[in-house]
Amino acid sequence: MASWSEAVEAAVRRHVAAAGSPFTRQALIDAELDAIVADVGSAGATPHQTLSRELQHLRDMGLLEFFAPGVYRWAGSLDEPMRAGTSKGVFVVGSHSIYQDEPERFYRFGPQWLPNASRIAGNWIIYQEPRRAGPRGYYAVAKVERIVPDPATEGMYLAVIEPGSYLELGRDVAFQFDGKAVERGLLNPDGRLNNGRAVQSIRTISDEDFNRIVGLGLIEDEDLLPRVDDPMPARVQEEHIPWEGPVDRATMLVSRTVRDRQFRKRVLDVYDCRCALTGMKLINGGGRAEAQAAHIKSVAAGGPDRVTNGIALSGTVHWMFDRGLISLSDEGAILLSRKINDIEGVSKLIYPNGRARLPGGVSRPDARYLEWHRRECFHA
CATH class of the missing domain: 1.10.10 (Arc Repressor Mutant, subunit A)
Structure with missing residues (x-):
């Protein structure tokens, strides 16, 4: 509040x-x-x-x-931010929005939300998407780097997202949990929902509510981690930290291990644990999928941890994808590099028609990331 x-x-x-x-x-x-x-x-x-x-x-x-x-x-300037604040926040988005936001890069809003946004600048936000047909709810987090006037639309503003901070949580968090709004700050003292606050496109949120929502959304299941014999163990091993009381969940959101876990869960769910280029769906006796979640635009190059920047690939194909021996057209055609020394063998591995099986709708790989991979990684 x-x-x-x-x-x-x-x-x-x-x-x-x-x-x-x-x-x-x-x-x-x-x-x-x-x-x-x-x-x-x-x-x-x-x-x-x-x-x-x-x-x-x-x-x-x-x-x-x-x-x-x-x-x-x-007597002040409306373009000046409010006095510096350190509140975390909620940004409401939706497929119906006319603002064409790119959540991993910026969030566009009108002047009525400038005071709220200014209090959140420099801190973490949760993206919420209300849906009439059923909740998506709270689904991603990001850190607001700064608030600037929108160069494309006079009178509008942009919340610029800190590069590399955007992360889709491993699972969506419904608006209600156990019959009560998971965001307690939306409740009046009598426990009823404050509709006026609930419909605000940008609102501040308490650390307690932020930690509760992020805690419900983070995946911690070890069965989604790579195998223990993964050739890059430094990426998946983390030191056990003894319990020291309540921890601000925001401190976990910069951990590569935590981020990889959420990204892997999102991508494998969308692809049903099946390699998009070979169709293989291998599950071991413990229920662990062989398929891996590959970033299309690499993390090192600023690629975000979102499902549209991901694709499920088997281990061998992932190795080839990262080394530019294989890529995809915007339409899903599988592109093979001239540097492959066994074209015949690779051709037998992928789908016979040479086309990847990609999800549709909002989960389909973003053409911007595919274009980056062809330009920066692929050896044509």
Whole structure:
């Protein structure tokens, strides 16, 4: 929940952006008091007096000027971020969005959300996608590097995502868990959902709620890790750390081991543990899949940990893919390098028609990453 100081400053900025300055105290109350109360989670005993106190506080900070009795003039710049904050946040996305966001690179939003976004800059966010037909819910995390004006659309802003921070969680987390909103900050004191806050496209979130959601979304099952005889054990071994009390989940999100585990789970689920180029689906006696999750654009080159940058490949094909001996066209045609010394043998390994079996819809490999692999890795 926001403090009264944060909520009132955000409300004044919204009101000035929408109605202009000067503005009257009553107009601010009519337009924003309900939203302020929703943001702080309580009206308190004297909300009008509390509002007046916070307006005076903004005057003391030099952000407001007293223009006339009951009338104020905004003295700051709406393009300036709010006072630096360290809140984590939630960004709401959806297939219906008109903003054409690229979640691993940026999130586009309007000026009404600038105060909230400014409080989140420099910290972690969770992406949430509401669905009427059934929850996708909370599905990915990322770190906001900075907030900038959108160079393509006047009056809009971009939350620029820190490169390499985007990560799709191993499993989606539903909006409700055990019959209760998993994001407790959306509940009123009486336990009922605060609809005004729940529909905010950008909102702050407590560390407790962030840790709860990320904890539910992270996969920790060892059966999804590579075999113990993997030739690169340094990637999959991690030292056991003794319990030292509650830990901020954000500290885990930079671990390559944790990130690889989530990425592998997402990719193998989409491809049903089957190599996209050979069709092989080998499962050992313990239920562990032979297929591996390959990054199309490498992590070292800034490739994100998202399913559209992944493809399920058997070990041999993965080795060839990483070394540029095999690649894919945007349409899924399998491309073989002239440097392969056993073209006949490789041709027998892949699908006879020379086309990969790729998922459709939002899980299909992104053409941008495929183009990068052909340009930077593939030996034509």
